[in-house]
Amino acid sequence: MTATNILFLDIPTALPVPFSPNTWKVRLALNYKKLTYVTKWVETTSIASVCKSLGIPPTSTLPDGTPKYTLPALIDNTASPSALLSDSTPIIEYLERTYPDPDSSRALCAPASRALHALFEYHVAHSITAQLLPVMVMHMHDKKTPQDRIHFRKRIEAAFGKKLEDLELRGKEREAYWKKIEDAFDLLATFMQAGGTAGELFTGSNLSLADCILGGLLLTFRYTSPDEAWIKISAWNDGKWIRYMSALEEWTTVV
Template identity: 35%
Template sequence: MSNEPIIFYDIPSTAPGCAWSPNTWIIRYALNLKGLEYKTVWVEYPDIADLCKRIGAAPSMIRKNGSPYYTLPVIEDPATGTVLSESLLITEYLDATYPGTHALIPPGTRTLQRSSYDHVTTASTEYIMPAVADILRPRSKGYFVRTREESFGKKLADMTPTGEAHEIAWKELEAGFGRVSSWMKDDMFVMGDVVSYADLVVAGEFQWFKKSFGEESDKWKDMLTWQGGRWAKLVNNLQKYEGPAEEAPISE
């Protein structure tokens, strides 16, 4: 069995610490929480599909037209020869392969873990897409803008709500997280006082907002007050599992 670290593929940005994607943040948290040794390999958006095909990572989904869609996170574990994509599947693999570490999807909780935050952040799309474009590095930004504008059928610069539309959409986003908060009642985490996969999902979402909006933005500061500061407390409680800030080398 190899003693080499797990290879963790992530998407770089110009934001502090480089990591920004909500789905890759789930696995970054998971690896650090489990205490597993890993190294980050940064991959620009235009290179993700070729990388996945080369190392044998499955597509994250199949589009309606039948074409594969590749995205990150992906891990490559030299200890077992495993290459795996999709955050839930990766987390299940880490639980099964490294049973002496913190279990993030305890037996019998898979449905809970994957559905706790489903569809509560739909309203964030029109805010976050333009913000993400602003923090991506040049090679990724061009690809991201082109593909997202094709997908949404509009310019990213025209997506962000303003005026009354902003007031409505922003309240909708806050209300989505309010529903989650009401399910959790007074518990710090979804499973009470134990961190699980579902907590990493929402913490990853808030990392997404923080990195994309910027810590000094009015939007981010407002989000920190939602539900009595519940989500600020969650992110702070998981800070020790963020790992060291990283920087990606400049690609040619």
């Protein structure tokens, strides 16, 4: 363990574990790097006020031009001045720069891999993350805290002009949609197999930023939809994703 004075901001849920893919992405990195940290749990409705009060920067701009605040965020008080960070990939790049592993083969994101990781992240965001709502919206809603459920419903219904329940696909349409997501996982499994590395992760048995991205997403599926999504995903690609999840397990502690 490396003793640090890191405060990590994550979103609580109705489960004993968080399920945001973006916060998991950073938590996996913190655990993998064996950095000590404390979690501050912030419901979605309080993200903007808490970030503003702590001086954490916004990650984008809302359509009305006001700043948008998101989690994960992280404050590192180990050094002076403190580092105040938001946005998962820049946070991981900061951790890598500030707390490099003496064994360079354990680097999460060597600077030279930046463009490839950005391409991977773009691909996963479009081929999987952007496809989730029609089959995951109610699973996600039901696992949120009571207050966040209200906020989630209001935000999604305003964005799509439909009730949450009507966004959810059913029957044959739902199965066809799942097939699209399965195809995206098939493609990843094919490339990972072609990589020929020993170990289940992208670069073998050490974690990389790509694994934080994909692992965070798989943890979302597993925790929010153990009875549908995770059952399906477990059956794809000859159990590849069960083995992949087992390889990640040691870095999934929630503190």
